[in-house]
Amino acid sequence: MNKPAKPTLGVQLIVKNEAELLPRCLASLNGADEIIVTDTGSSDQTMDIARAYGADVYAVGWSNDFSAARNTGLSCANTDWILVLDADEVLQTSIESIKDILQGSTAEAYTVRIENWLGSNPEDRLYHSNVRLFRNGQGYLFSGRIHESVDPSILKIHGAAAIGTSSIEIIHLGYLPSIMSAKNKISRNEQLLRLALEEEPDDAFYSYNLAVTCCQDGRLKEAEELLRHTLGHAPLQVSYRPSMIRDLCKIYLATGKVKALDSLLTRELTRYGDYPDLHYIQGQSWESQGLPDRAYQSYQHAVDTSSAAAPHRAYVSEQGMDSFRPLHRMGVISQQLGKQEEAARLFHRSLQHHSLYLPAMQGIASAFQQLEVPDEDIAGLLMQLSGIAQSTARGSIIRTLYELGAYKVIAELPPELFPLETDTVLLILSSWVSTGKYHAFSRTAAKLRAQPLLLSPGELDTETMRQLWLLEAVCTWELGEKLQQEKWLQSPAELRSGLLFIDTQLSSEAVLPQAAVADSGHSRLITEVIRLAVKLELVTLGKLLVERFPAYTGDLAEALYEEGWRAEAGELFIRLVSSKEARGSTLRYLGEMLADKGHYAEAADWYRLSLEGSPGDEAASAGLALCYLHLAELGLGEVANSFKGEKAHGPLQEDRAAIAHSIEVLNRTPWHTAWNYKQRQRGADLSL
Template sequence: MQNRLLGIHMIVQNEEHHLARCLDSFKSIGSECFITDTGSTDRTPEIARHYGATVLHIRWEDDFAYARNISLPLASTEWILCLDADEHVIQGLEELLDYLPKVHKSVSRLRITIENQIGEGAGESVIFQPVRLFRAHQGYRYAGRIHEQLVRGGTRDGGEQEGDDQDMNDSFAYEKGWIAEHEPLAPLRLVHDGYLPSTIAKGDKPLRNLKLLQRELADRPGQPFHLYNVGVTYCQLGYIEQAAEAFTESFLHTPLHAPYRSTLVRDYAKVLLAMGRYDEAHGLLAGERQRYAGYADLHLIYGEILEQQGLEERAYKSYARATDCREGFNGADLKDNNKAEIRGIHQQAIEQTDKPGSDELCEGKSSDDVHREPAQMERHYVTDMGCDSYKAYTTMGRLAQKRGFLQESAHLYSLALSSEITYAPAWTGLADVLQQSGETDESIAETLLARRKEHSKKEDSYPGAVIYDDGLVHVVHALASSGAYGQALNLLHGDPRNTRIKHEDYLYWMLCANRVSDALHYVRNHWSEELSDVRNLQPEQRVDLALTYWANELSVSESFVAAAEPQERKGWRLLNGLLDAGEQVHVEDDRDGKTVHQTLQAATELSKNILIRAVQTGQLAFANKLYEKMAAINPEHDGNGVYSRWLAAVLYRQGYTMAAADLLIQCMSQGDLDAESHFYLGEAVYAKGHYDQALILFQQALELNPEQRQARAGAAVCYMKLALGVIRHELTRSPADKVLMAQQTVLEQQLRTAEGIPWRTVFHARERRNQLADQAHFIMHDREG
């Protein structure tokens, strides 16, 4: 029996991959359903009719509002719910049916909650709460060619349509610039996955949207709402500079009370941050995060900006403030119960967040200078999931770890996991800081398993709770990310099939753990060498399989080589023969030498991918062997030291700093260093405390590339350290010299900021382990003889 309380209205075109899922999620309530098809050429209408929907066929007129309005007069239900085909219910449908009859008659519009997935991982969603529910036959219709808005009774004074943006919206409809009403939030939650990067790559939605937005702007030049959405569309297309221009223009003309303005500020700041325009982003958020004080995203972005500027204490403070934005949160879990766990400069930052107006004062503003929203404007911001909880705690944990507060860092990562047990960065961060604290791999595994068990007990304490039964996956991945490959493999007991561990990850971990014979056994059991099986391998998987055979001093099969891309086959055959100790390699020449050149070129490019993977898996002996073999058959392959410098950079970034430095010093003796090589060598010298030598290398890097930001920051830090050393030396002779003491204080503050700028290469647990590992000596052959 069809219910007369709630009806579903949709517009669709070629949605056969999504529509059934959407309609299936509403099937239990037997809703009236109108689907307006705008020209599908697939099975969409057939699927709609299968679910009992009334299908209306119209021609697409490049106007979303026109299409949406077609079905509204046909509704026989009290309420209308407008959906998109790539949305589906995850929560609250039965509750909604209980809720709607109780809604006061004066309320005619309701908001719902939508999780817009922007990534494949847990928590990679944006939460927004648009008006999607409204009473039928109350004069409502949609207006706007794109990003259509729900309007009622024509237009407002001045000709501007009343309404709110369906995609980027707020809690209020506005009338004459002020609040008209507050739409309640209905207990319905949907997921929308139509704008996942993988989905966008398959279709042309952003290009279609851009075309419609440009038509809107042709009709209404300079309209800030459309300019904002142009910026969003450019972001989806990857045109970040054009997005920044659109956001800038929109921001300059958007009224303070506009419903989408807070989201515009967020997206504008994100783009400026991504472009490295830190001063502009800082200036934007210094005031705007006071206006939208409850917007966790702004505090989190502001913290990232401050970190890039080296202002780590203030960055931490901003991250902590994001956690205060949780609904009903009073800060107890961070500021009271666990305050004893927080130490050092981070405790000071947290205490500062308790001081009213402290942010305004640190920005050089009085409390009167900051124009906040009216107190009655309760906000429902468009927000990334976790910005007010697990993402904020994780960034705080990372920053605490960077500053050496390891116990505090571990505590903050644990807080993040208490908020979201599936958040992978918190798991990997916890494993990383435990390794940095000197814990054994066995102890790290025990701590992570205990953390998982603790969460399971909490789930058990709630009646009807769904038990998360594959938490072992996160523990295993966290152990592997910290370089504890042996422990990760041991937890799987030699068989990943009972978990969501991918076969290629398992093989990679065995190579990293140097269990090459086990890896060979695993490959033979799980991968066929038949052409059809190996042809579908990804490039890294193909290299891992080859490494498995070569590390066991075996050759890859001809079927493996034949399955490679045509342009790579000659390279595979040459390398396969080159690494076979019992085979003599000959490259057949032709009269113009073309065959030799093509074969060597293919082998050289392929050898780079193999060397990268060999270094990543810790197979340095094999990497050295391949490097020597390539040098032996092609003495000209390393012209001007390009190949050696490239290999040194690969080694350095993986933590093999000694091997990299050794190779770079050999290159330096032949005058072959480029700007990047000078920087890496300078950083290695800096780590040993030789600031004068490091300064020379950083300066040489800047001479070769004046735009290298890392070398510039490194040189500045070296200058300050050398100057501070001179002042301290003078103070030993004149300890009461107030001028020197004042200079020392100022210089120490400046040095803290300079050191806080993220200029140094970041080494995590895996790279830290490699710094202590045996490192092969890569011989650089004489290119002239």
């Protein structure tokens, strides 16, 4: 008995000036029985490219209506089924596999899974489902001026049971920042959405999508107002309602409206308890409020959704919201509570779901460093977990080690396993300078300047070349040598005069007056060089630079403090206070140092001064609040100790307990400078 023939499948696109993206899309359609491209006014090679791939091309005028263009293409279709794509999409499932799904199908249409790329990292993905595959010849038409859909046409005739769920996958590149900017999509979409709302002012779908567009444009207040209004009017059963909740919660979180966020989630999680993104956002809210136990539970709920008995609904969801993302945050919380071994296990579980998730890699490395595992063994563990075959894996390993300050390990990585690559060259060469491999660095830097294409995947960008020149200058000065002017004439013009100016002063015995330095126009570069020297642990060079440029003592002090050299920073802070030159971050760091030593009244004075110059500094505000709470607790303690018998208990002790709880909660918020293990060890002698 002959097997019935597979149904025919055509693909439909509407395009305009898509010459750059279209070839990748069309190349993924091998085996399609028909490709119909509706062009709405291209002025580049789009139509020629489409014809070269065998597409039938129809030119139509653009009427500010995506549905009209889609329906023009539908009227020309000759296949049994139609798959709809955009030029910035790539079909991941083969055409033959799709035909296998369709053979013998009784459905009228299918949803497909769309993977939206949001950035360059593997985890920068957002997933959603949409009806893109449907039967031809049934009179189905698209509706909607923008964000058009064929669903209403199908639902009106057959109901929801006629739409099946498929495993078909499509990659969508259009949300990548470079493409969004080049296509000016935000402006175009807003124009069409506002036009659609003029025609249909009560349409909740248009209102929701206008809120999304405002979010993309950074107008969070307007987006919030639109979402709140739309939530009040949209029916509970609309498919995009969970996404509205998610987006509004993210806005509340970004703008610090945690009470509104918590209230909204308390209500909506009863409806969407299997939506991992909502649990994750709830966890972020609890963390921001200094409530790690509640946050941990919310993250666990997010993980639990992956194994729930009922399958997930077709939610819009970021990659890893039910796996590596919440597991990573659970590890961070465990680490903050001093449970390093538990943290390491959670980070390891996160990496089992996404072996190249950089936050989890950095987390597990940090946990093992806290457990005093040697840097060499940590490097070996990272290689075991992620492998080194991929450039992305090698880059993640090197970035993680660099964050730990494991410069020696990086400098000794075998070049045959870890070659210089565009995204790691600066980290590797910086580690060479930090560990004294000066001549190897100089030879390699010279080769790279002469033949930048030695690197994979290609030529170094302008900023990387600039940083290489800075590294070479720092390396030269660390060796006590002068810059060779004939070579430095090859350096970028915006660096050249500044570096030669610093070089001249380093070899001079005279200290240049601040006015002369300011007039030179090189102030920013001097600060950058001082900070680079400290970052590379070349502290002596940093001090030498400040000897020649005393006005930058504050920059050196702050850099030393941020890298954990608190004793050295403290000496400079005292000098700045004595000369009444303390300002900026120095004031907050003084507050931190004094608060760490229990001198809360003096610390509060510095925090107040810091806030006078930077009223919106949340870290300084939190530090000041902590000082006041500590002072209140000490004051109540003195009063309580003066009482005897029954008076020593009761309301006074309850007040003390409440203040102690507030201190505990506030201490869990990110108010203090964060140091890694090595940086904390640098200040261990201060008993902080």
